[in-house]
Amino acid sequence: MNRRGRVAASLRRLWRQLTSMRTALVLLLLLAVAAVPGSVLPQRSLAPEQVEAYRRDKPALAEWFDRFGLFDAYASPWFAAIYLLLFTSLIGCVLPRLGEHARALRRKPPAAPRNFRRLPAHAEVGDAPAEARPVGERLQQLMRSRRYRVVAYSEDGGHVTVAAEKGHLKETGNLLFHAALLAVLAGVAFGYGWGWSGNRILVAGPDTGFCTGLQQFDEYALGPRLGAEDLPGYCLQLERFDADFLDTGQPTTFQADVTWTAPRAARTGRQRLEVNTPLRLDGANVYLLGHGYAPILRYTDRQGRAQTSVSAFLPVDGMLTSEGAALFPDANADGTSGARSTDAQVAFSGVYVPTVPTSGPLALSAHPAERAPGLLLTAYRGDLGLDNGVPQSVYQIPRRAVDDGRLIQLPEANTLLRPGERWILDDGTSVEFLGTRRWISITVRHDPGEPVVLAAVIGIMTGLVPMLGVRRRRIWFRVLPTSSGCTITAGGLPRVDYPGFAAEFAAAVAAARGAVGAVASVRATGGPPAGTASVADGVRS
Template identity: 55%
Template sequence: MSRGGRLASAVVATARNSWRQLTSMRTALILLFLLAVAAIPGSLLPQKSVSIEEVQQFVLDHPTVGPWLDRVWGYEVFSSPWFAAIYLLLFVSLVGCILPRAGEHWRAVRARPPAAPRRLDRLPEHAPARPVDGAPATVAAAVAAALRSGRWRAVARQDETGEWTVSAEKGHLKETGNLLFHTALIAVLLGVAVGSWYGWHGNRLLVAGPDAGFCNTVQQYDEYSLGPRVTGAELPKFCLELTDFLAEYHDSGQPSKFRATVAVDGDGSPRRTRTFSVNDPLRLGDANVYLFGNGYAPTLRYTDRYGRQQTSATTAFLRVDDALTSEGAIKFPDANLNPATGERDPKSQVAFEGLYLPTVPASPPFVRSAHPAERLPGIMLWAYRGDLGEDAGIPGPVYQLDKSRVESGQLKLVGAEPRLLRAGESWTLDDGSKVEFLGTRQWITVSVRHDAGQELVLVGVGVIVVGLMFSLFGRRRRVFFRLAEGAAGASAVTAGGLPRTDYAGFAEEFARVVAAVAPARADTVPDQRERDGRDGVVAGSADAGGTGT
């Protein structure tokens, strides 16, 4: 053989061996385990597809490991290349493993049970010959019929010596269950893939009030992700407005109930009110709206130093603990417009950083709320004046001030101490301007999702459970009967049994089957008087022996 031929043969042999290894059951189990392990970071780490804010906060809290995790797709686990590689290899392994086994199982189900062995006494379970009334052919047919009534696959045949035998088997549901389990697992993988291709989701922080509603367009989401087969124009049309939010807490601060009420319109139907909660999403056609989080949005009213212009702003503050202590920034970029010239000094823009406390503690320090409910609300304010940098048209942080401008001196802190304001109180700044704390609105975080493969995943999980039941409780076994000519028109029936899988109760089942399908003749069973006589002799002997002793 030439060198090129040997190289081609080596390549073919390597490919064949690699395919056999990949499609083996052991490899499929290893890949399934790796897929489960690979999903752990997606459960422990915040994911961009769920909350980009939590990811940003995690990176800020872990400056060393946070950026490194981002480089290895730690915050996008389920769309990462390494997760996709495991996913695809598992899919190929399962398909390559199932197809040959399915063919073998189909042939085994359609094939007739094998012929009975010559020596049934060598099988794990066997019954000695017993006489049964009838010719061997007639008894064989009766035994086969009785076995079929018990859901055995049975066949009666004559062997090469002319003796009649009956072969029966049962328990193919075990392998059927295995194949159902693995096929359903492929269906689940396909469902996940379909959901990834044709699914979409978007997250939005929704503040209560008619001026803060949103419509289901990608431009109005805080964060969104569309599948490769989905465009923004294909999203269902509807608009949501948060009209009410109910949050109830125990005295310990643990939440007991969340319920959001929204007004829905824009989908071609009349405007209507719907409610939903954490475990009860709002269903709008193909889209499901889930409730994820909640918080408070303080409202401040700023009166400029000229005393003529008042501006109110409501901004969501992000929670920093379970007591709903929240922090954020409220900006007034158009403040302090000179009434004489109609011009605004860009260096006279005003902003406030705040720490909102739903329940102000009874004594300082006022750095953490005493309870998540608004029992005694208050807000700690730090005032800043200068250039906010919003005129440049460069996107900046929404929920906080641009710290680089504070560090460069473009934004300067007004006053040395913050001021605690309760609802209805005001603070007059050094230039005569005034800020008032008017109260708060509720906000919620909603996730609007469409999973195109969820029905397939649901059916697949159901079939997985059924397949596991068949696989765990199904037991493959065979029984054989050999019939020979006996005396006085009877047949001598010998039986044997073979469990194909571990089956601790096979001996009892074998005895029941033999007694049911091949009952011995009455004249071969000792009557009660004979049994009593033998028992009496034995008992008497025992008594006598006891007396002699």
């Protein structure tokens, strides 16, 4: 064999190995294992701030994770390689079997073997006072009524053989299962390439609405085949949020009234969001994820100018004890030029307690509803460092500025404010707690592969039923003409052994005996009818 022939032979062996069912199962297992880092580690496309926090906490480990792409697991080359190999393997498995199955459906049931006694199931049906051909026709009708594929063969000497076959639906289900699995992979790939999602905390009020632009999302993930201009551009505003709780603090209902606007289509509407009732729009769905409180603080600086902040505080427990920060970068700005101060900017970190307990720690709420609200504040003054271009979280005090000494905590102890109360700081400025607004966390998602995946999952479940429940089997009847009529014998062959074939074969023999009016012959020894004995003795599973 020349070099080209050896290369071709190697490629054929490699292709057969790749398209084997064993390889497909191994690749499916590898794909499941490869998806583990995406579930365990923070992903840069979904939570970049968590990735940065992980890098700060464990820099050495994070560097190795980054080298192997574990923070972008689903977009990594190794994940894509496993995905494409599995896709190719399944195609190589399904297409040849599909052609073979199509040929098998067109193929007639095979002729009967010469000796029925060599089959796992065989029986003497009996003698019938009729000619062989009409008996063969009645047997064909019988097996068709039992949903067998039937064909009759004429043999030498006037013999008639009826061949019946059943169970091709098993391979149909098998192929449907694997084709649907391919469709799942294709749907996931389509959704990844052309899908997008974004998360946002939406505070109640007309001044805190937002539109679906990338800059306005707290977190977003955009498919590689999309650009920012491809987003539909919906605008959302929270009008009202209601939550009911039991006395134990367990939530019972969440309801959010949201107004939406589609400027491009000049459409608007209002929808009540609940946990399992999303807002479905053309090109996007809006889901309610969580809720909380946003304290309203009014700070009056040294020039007497008042500034109001509405800042969402994030819950830290089931009673909605919440932590957050309120920043006032324009506090004590130059009254003439309007330039920001570099040493008198103000920020407050706080803990909001919807129900201040009558005993115990004040910083732990006794109930998630606002029965006795209170706000614990800690004040900071200095340079917030917001103008240096470094991104930072809006839900906490700029820790880098605190660590650098540019932002200093004021010596006053934590102050508990009730709604309407004011706190006078050491320089005569003041902060007033005006109350709260409700906020909800929402996710806006568009997954064009979702209908494909749904249809594929239905196909998988549909294919599983015949694949697991149907068995291939064949039954033959041979009609031999005699001087007084004909003699009928039967044989059966299950393509895959299963316990129910013995009963099925015995029922078919009994039905054949009744259909043709056969009289079972009696052994010369006076034993039971031959058909009964041979079914009991000859059927093995």
